[in-house]
């Protein structure tokens with residue numbers, strides 16, 4: 668009504684302004700439907716991604732069993748890209764079709780909004796997975812676009828965060844030990860998958876180690892650390908020396924060595940449950956006495 672009353676005295680351009688102003692006041696209330704998902708201060712923000720229906724994806728893309736090194740390399744490369752492109756990630760841990768990213772507790776990136784952090788991690792990871800696919804899988808074509816779900820969990824203390832990462836690495840160990848014995852029984856022992864499953868029912872870790880050792884002469888501890896421990900990515904400072912040609916006034920041009928400290932993402936396949944890793948990398952977590 669206001670618009671119509673005024674329209675007889677305003678130019679078309681001014682009318683546009685009036686109506687867009689009205690549109691703003693009329694519709695902008697919908698903004699209030701957005702909920703506040705700011706992450707609690709002083710907590711580590713963990714974003715964990717997991718491949719959607721990778722049971723099918725791995726079958727269709729002929730992943731080797733129980734572990735496919737091309738796939739693990741691609742996961743790691745994609746996580747590397749997340750760390751380089753997004754701010755404030757201090758450590759990432761991955762195994763199987765999952766990767767966890769830890770944002771430092773003081774991070775103010777995207778005002779600590781959970782949905783922004785999670786969706787940026789998930790989309791950067793997914794697009795990298797597709798972007799680098801060929802580098803790892805060569806002639807094996809990517810048959811359909813893979814996707815990853817994401818969740819955000821907050822951990823207030825260093826102890827909680829270390830226990831979270833320990834939980835994921837223990838999961839890696841339990842699954843990998845089971846899968847190693849299972850596929851050894853099938854691939855080397857000639858059992859059907861149903862027979863192998865039956866054989867492993869109710870067995871403890873020690874029994875599985877024993878089957879591997881006594882029947883197949885495999886010492887599980889000598890299996891690949893990448894498979895047993897998963898992949899931990901952290902930032903490391905490295906001195907890089909480059910030679911440059913320099914010319915000072917009144918001097919001949921000459922070659923000089925310039926050393927610069929650079930941060931690079933470094934991958935480890937080691938135990939992160941014990942204290943040793945944390946004692947050797949004291950700059951990952953800020954000390955909180957816990």
Ligand SMILES: Nc1nc2c(ncn2[C@@H]2O[C@H](COP(=O)(O)OP(=O)(O)OP(=O)(O)O)[C@@H](O)[C@H]2O)c(=O)[nH]1
Pocket residue numbers: 717718719720721722723725730731732733734735736738739763764
């Ligand atoms: N062959 C093979 N399969 C793998 C490898 N890594 C992961 N997988 C498969 O990926 C699955 C991952 O498990 P989940 O994440 O629990 O299950 P999912 O099928 O992805 O289902 P949702 O995560 O619930 O969507 C495993 O059960 C395996 O089937 C690998 O290196 N080789």
Ligand SMILES: [Mg+2]
Pocket residue numbers: 717718719720721722764
């Ligand atoms: Mg999955």
Ligand SMILES: [Mg+2]
Pocket residue numbers: 717718763764765
């Ligand atoms: Mg999984």
